[in-house]
Amino acid sequence: MKLLVTGGAGYIGSATVAALLAAGHAVEVLDDLSTGFADNVPDGAVLHELPLNAAAQVLDPTYDGVLHFAAKISVAESVRKPDLYFDVNVRGTMSLLDAMRANDVKRLIFSSTGSMYASAGLEPLTEESPVDPQNPYAASKSIVDMMLPWECQASSLGAVSLRYFNAAGASGHLGERHTPETHLIPMVLDVAAGKRDEFLLFGDDYPTPDGTPVRDYIHIEDLATAHVLALAAAEPGKHKIYNLGNGRGFSNREVVDAVRSVTGRPVPVRTAPRREGDAVASVASAEKARTELGWRQSKPELREIIADAWAFHSA
Ligand SMILES: NC(=O)c1ccc[n+]([C@@H]2O[C@H](COP(=O)([O-])OP(=O)(O)OC[C@H]3O[C@@H](n4cnc5c(N)ncnc54)[C@H](O)[C@@H]3O)[C@@H](O)[C@H]2O)c1
Numbered sequence: 548m549k550l551l552v553t554g555g556a557g558y559i560g561s562a563t564v565a566a567l568l569a570a571g572h573a574v575e576v577l578d579d580l581s582t583g584f585a586d587n588v589p590d591g592a593v594l595h596e597l598p599l600n601a602a603a604q605v606l607d608p609t610y611d612g613v614l615h616f617a618a619k620i621s622v623a624e625s626v627r628k629p630d631l632y633f634d635v636n637v638r639g640t641m642s643l644l645d646a647m648r649a650n651d652v653k654r655l656i657f658s659s660t661g662s663m664y665a666s667a668g669l670e671p672l673t674e675e676s677p678v679d680p681q682n683p684y685a686a687s688k689s690i691v692d693m694m695l696p697w698e699c700q701a702s703s704l705g706a707v708s709l710r711y712f713n714a715a716g717a718s719g720h721l722g723e724r725h726t727p728e729t730h731l732i733p734m735v736l737d738v739a740a741g742k743r744d745e746f747l748l749f750g751d752d753y754p755t756p757d758g759t760p761v762r763d764y765i766h767i768e769d770l771a772t773a774h775v776l777a778l779a780a781a782e783p784g785k786h787k788i789y790n791l792g793n794g795r796g797f798s799n800r801e802v803v804d805a806v807r808s809v810t811g812r813p814v815p816v817r818t819a820p821r822r823e824g825d826a827v828a829s830v831a832s833a834e835k836a837r838t839e840l841g842w843r844q845s846k847p848e849l850r851e852i853i854a855d856a857w858a859f860h861s862a
């Protein structure tokens with residue numbers, strides 16, 4: 548297929564471009580490089596350095612589909628600047644849909660998020676679990692998820708929303724380099740590497756076994772594979788939703804311990820107040836992706852996820 552990948556110079560998008568090329572697809576990337584890097588775009592893919600609302604300049608009827616990663620992704624920033632998040636994540640997606648409709652491009656794979664579900668403690672969340680976004684970032688993603696079934700019905704688009712839980716790990720030279728970094732694993736690795744003095748643990752009085760929040764970490768290579776499978780599952784007129792996670796939760800303290808063990812380095816920890824808007828726990832049931840897409844993870848172990856991130860971090 549001939550595919551456009553928005554946000555293909557970013558963390559998850561670039562790993563997916565590599566997987567799409569390996570599967571034999573022709574790939575072009577649309578990215579404004581606001582948080583991405585041109586050198587993340589794998590050889591063999593063409594980069595158009597453009598914003599989302601210029602998608603009409605690139606798309607034409609020869610495209611078979613779009614994989615849409617481009618977005619603003621910081622929960623904390625979204626609370627301060629909701630207008631920016633609705634502008635890029637909702638209005639930007641609407642202009643992409645306009646360009647797809649105008650050019651009769653019939654497949655869309657959308658980067659949704661597991662963070663839009665209402666908190667359900669340590670129970671795995673299914674696609675049927677109630678959605679209750681707690682911040683503008685999650686709200687912007689759930690608005691798109693609510694728009695898509697209507698768009699599919701009206702224009703025979705085949706759309707798939709992939710609700711990732713916590714993306715982690717690295718794929719060779721493609722790893723996490725968000726600026727500023729806010730995600731747990733790279734923050735802890737910075738301390739292990741001596742780039743930060745201590746790790747701030749946001750809250751240890753949550754109703755979990757060790758008092759720290761629980762998350763489900765999924766390797767970016769496994770996310771990438773799911774996108775290749777989702778393309779084949781897109782069906783005209785239908786909007787499908789799949790959770791992508793390992794189905795196993797790790798507390799923040801368990802992640803810190805795993806980093807100590809994998810790196811062999813000390814990680815001084817200081818407990819800080821809770822971070823606003825944090826869910827107690829977020830664990831996926833990805834059964835539907837397994838049964839319907841035939842998705843299998845190749846790197847489900849937290850230690851392996853951290854080892855790949857550490858190799859990237861140290862390089
Ligand atoms: N990282 C996670 O744990 C996680 C979890 C769930 C969902 N997601 C979603 O996955 C997607 C990719 O996330 P990521 O972690 O790779 O983030 P990232 O910031 O590394 O990648 C986003 C890419 O989109 C580009 N971009 C942003 N705004 C743009 C615009 N207006 N026009 C064109 N390009 C633009 C950036 O330059 C960047 O290359 C996002 O949609 C995010 O919401 C991420």
Ligand SMILES: O=c1ccn([C@@H]2O[C@H](COP(=O)(O)OP(=O)(O)O[C@H]3O[C@H](CO)[C@@H](O)[C@H](O)[C@H]3O)[C@@H](O)[C@H]2O)c(=O)[nH]1
Pocket residue numbers: 620621622660661662711712713714729730731732734747748749750760761762799822825829
């Ligand atoms: O310096 C830090 C950074 C994080 N945390 C904690 O670590 C956990 C995980 O935080 P983070 O890595 O920021 O991920 P989430 O807040 O769970 O959100 C991620 O995962 C969601 C999917 O579940 C995505 O939608 C979001 O884009 C992505 O940021 C949370 O309890 C944080 O409070 C700390 O204690 N200290």
